[in-house]
Amino acid sequence: MTIGRGLTARLGAMIRERFGAPRIGVISDSTVASLYRETLSASLAEAGLDVRFFDFPAGESRKTFETVGAALDFLARERFTRSDFVLAFGGGVPGDLAGFAAAIYLRGVRFLQVPTTLLAAVDSSVGGKTGVDLPQGKNLAGAFWQPSAVYCDPDFFRTLPDERVAEGYAEMIKHGLIADEAYLRRLETLGPGDGIEEIIARSVEIKASFVAADTRDTGLRQTLNFGHTFGHAIEKVSAYSVSHGSAVAIGMMMACRAADRLGLSESSMTARLEALLRLYRLPTGTAYGAEELAGAALSDKKRSGETIQFVFPIRAGAAALVPVPAADIPRVFRLGLS
Numbered sequence: 001m002t003i004g005r006g007l008t009a010r011l012g013a014m015i016r017e018r019f020g021a022p023r024i025g026v027i028s029d030s031t032v033a034s035l036y037r038e039t040l041s042a043s044l045a046e047a048g049l050d051v052r053f054f055d056f057p058a059g060e061s062r063k064t065f066e067t068v069g070a071a072l073d074f075l076a077r078e079r080f081t082r083s084d085f086v087l088a089f090g091g092g093v094p095g096d097l098a099g100f101a102a103a104i105y106l107r108g109v110r111f112l113q114v115p116t117t118l119l120a121a122v123d124s125s126v127g128g129k130t131g132v133d134l135p136q137g138k139n140l141a142g143a144f145w146q147p148s149a150v151y152c153d154p155d156f157f158r159t160l161p162d163e164r165v166a167e168g169y170a171e172m173i174k175h176g177l178i179a180d181e182a183y184l185r186r187l188e189t190l191g192p193g194d195g196i197e198e199i200i201a202r203s204v205e206i207k208a209s210f211v212a213a214d215t216r217d218t219g220l221r222q223t224l225n226f227g228h229t230f231g232h233a234i235e236k237v238s239a240y241s242v243s244h245g246s247a248v249a250i251g252m253m254m255a256c257r258a259a260d261r262l263g264l265s266e267s268s269m270t271a272r273l274e275a276l277l278r279l280y281r282l283p284t285g286t287a288y289g290a291e292e293l294a295g296a297a298l299s300d301k302k303r304s305g306e307t308i309q310f311v312f313p314i315r316a317g318a319a320a321l322v323p324v325p326a327a328d329i330p331r332v333f334r335l336g337l338s
């Protein structure tokens with residue numbers, strides 16, 4: 001990943017230098033296109049690149065096969081070939097969708113990621129998971145398809161609502177907790193908006209190290225789900241009115257508390273996490289009850305056989321994957337709530 005404030009102005013030149021002069025099909029959503037299409041277009045045109053744009057209405061509800069179909073239709077209509085590139089421009093929704101279109105168009109063309117949300121920069125643009133939602137649930141169809149390059153310009157985040165920025169921080173705090181105490185201390189020293197290039201770079205390194213160790217997400221990479229099993233249950237029970245980042249923040253608190261009470265933590269992370277979440281303006285608790293949350297978790301797709309894989313913190317910078325039998329799930333949720 002190349003990170004730099006204002007790098008969008010040089011993006012066309014950087015692509016040209018590294019990849020020659022491919023044609024570029026930019027896939028974006030309506031909000032990002034209306035805010036930044038001109039800026040991106042100017043940079044690519046200045047480098048002499050032939051660029052075509054496709055965008056779809058913003059929002060998770062459009063991360064569907066229907067939209068992928070429209071994106072494929074656009075690529076075919078514009079006669080994109082195997083030597084051309086797709087450029088995913090936006091947050092995680094255009095990123096996942098454009099990556100998936102690139103994975104299947106002509107059985108796979110190269111693609112670039114230009115994330116415009118902090119969450120996309122530190123999470124969805126790294127790791128090669130692409131895909132769409134099905135009526136039965138989120139991210140149920142997709143492919144592993146790695147971008148050829150990711151270009152991150154933190155200037156895009158200036159137009160993000162505060163809650164969206166906080167969602168990115170939730171994932172960064174997670175990276176510190178599961179993998180790197182020094183990084184966690186750095187996040188404690190900084191605050192919202194500080195040292196953004198440095199901390200994105202470290203978060204991406206941490207995520208990439210888990211991905212490299214387990215590309216297909218069958219083992220160690222699942223440590224990145226820290227806070228997510230509890231978090232998914234909160235999202236589901238709230239009918240998705242609690243955002244993903246907020247749910248992950250609360251989920252991490254629940255995982256810390258449960259780990260303490262189950263005797264799994266060598267040193268408790270609960271108080272430290274709570275202070276960090278407050279610093280980055282993230283929630284720390286929920287009013288939902290253990291029974292309804294556990295019920296939602298038991299119907300989640302991450303259920304495998306008769307156990308659910310939980311990630312519990314052991315100490316700062318270290319976490320463990322622990323399979324919990326279905327019968328014990330309600331108790332683990334009770335222990336996670338204060």
Ligand SMILES: NC(=O)c1ccc[n+]([C@@H]2O[C@H](COP(=O)([O-])OP(=O)(O)OC[C@H]3O[C@@H](n4cnc5c(N)ncnc54)[C@H](O)[C@@H]3O)[C@@H](O)[C@H]2O)c1
Binds near residue numbers: 094095120138156158
């Ligand atoms: N592939 C992965 O590994 C992975 C990991 C985490 C999340 N995800 C996926 O990412 C998605 C969530 O990501 P997201 O929060 O970035 O969603 P998103 O792409 O929907 O962006 C959130 C909102 O912010 C708007 N937006 C984007 N950039 C903006 C900017 N610079 N200024 C103002 N508004 C802007 C968007 O138009 C949208 O309305 C989910 O679909 C999730 O499943 C994927």
